[in-house]
Amino acid sequence: QVQLVESGGGLVKPGGSQRLSCTASGFDFSDSYMGWIRQAPGKGLEWIAYISDGGSSIYYGDSVKGRFAVSMDNTKNSLYLEMNSLSAEDTAVYYCARGGRVSQSRFFDYWGQGTLITVSS
Amino acid sequence: RMTQSPSSLHASIGDRVTFTCRASETIGDSVNWYQHKPGKAPTLLIYGASNLRGGVPSRFSGSAFGTEFTLTIDSLQPEDIATYYCQQGYYIPFTFGPGTKVGVK
Numbered sequence: 567q568v569q570l571v572e573s574g575g576g577l578v579k580p581g582g583s584q585r586l587s588c589t590a591s592g593f594d595f596s597d598s599y600m601g602w603i604r605q606a607p608g609k610g611l612e613w614i615a616y617i618s619d620g621g622s623s624i625y626y627g628d629s630v631k632g633r634f635a636v637s638m639d640n641t642k643n644s645l646y647l648e649m650n651s652l653s654a655e656d657t658a659v660y661y662c663a664r665g666g667r668v669s670q671s672r673f674f675d676y677w678g679q680g681t682l683i684t685v686s687s
Numbered sequence: 688r689m690t691q692s693p694s695s696l697h698a699s700i701g702d703r704v705t706f707t708c709r710a711s712e713t714i715g716d717s718v719n720w721y722q723h724k725p726g727k728a729p730t731l732l733i734y735g736a737s738n739l740r741g742g743v744p745s746r747f748s749g750s751a752f753g754t755e756f757t758l759t760i761d762s763l764q765p766e767d768i769a770t771y772y773c774q775q776g777y778y779i780p781f782t783f784g785p786g787t788k789v790g791v792k
Contacts, residue, residue, distance in 0.1 A: 601781070603729075603783075610770075610772060610783060610784070610785050610786045611721070611723070611729065611772050611774075611783040611786070612783065613774070613780055613781045613782065613783060616779070616781065625779045625780075627780045628780070661728060661729070666734065667776075668734055668735040668738065669715075669716070669717075669735065670715055670717055670776075670777060671715070671716060671717035671718070671719065671734065671735045671736075671776040671777060672717075672776035672777075672781060673719040673731055673734040673735075673774070673776050674719075674721075674729075674731060674774075675731045675734070675740070677728035677729050677730070678728060679727075679728050680728060
């Protein structure tokens with residue numbers, strides 16, 4: 567079955583960097599759109615990044631544009647999120663999710679369990 | 688921008704519950720609904736405004752009228768206690784609504 571497993575979470579100092587990984591199984595990763603969504607403590611879900619199959623198109627939310635970078639390695643069935651210039655506002659549980667599409671609507675049909683990033687000195 | 692109402696509600700088991708999501712502009716049928724329980728991964732319930740995802744109980748349904756989208760639970764069950772989010776998938780950014788938290792009365 568479809569599985570997404572995030573890793574790389576932890577405590578990071580303000581201004582620091584961290585790389586999250588998401589390992590996929592149970593579906594054709596190379597033919598899939600993927601996304602990153604986060605949830606800050608006590609807040610709702612926030613979409614932050616989306617990458618097309620093959621990585622030819624990448625989109626970011628305004629709150630992370632210029633600081634975060636998404637990539638994928640089809641040989642390892644893995645999705646990555648490189649996070650730089652982290653601040654307390656980036657403290658959140660980060661989820662990777664598989665993208666789906668029906669006509670013009672894109673959705674996220676499978677999600678990982680999430681990994682927590684805490685930015686604090 | 689996506690707005691949701693109410694922000695929270697309390698209902699009795701067996702009640703019919705309806706949530707509303709409004710888009711600030713026309714987005715066709717490109718609204719999806721997710722259920723999120725604390726400590727768990729969110730799960731997709733409805734995609735494309737009214738398509739029930741396979742395996743989701745039939746008591747869940749979605750509809751659309753212009754820029755207003757609704758999620759209905761026909762008979763609330765104890766396992767439905769969660770926060771529900773709408774999300775527009777029409778254009779970047781794929782915005783989520785602020786959520787509706789459902790509790791038991």
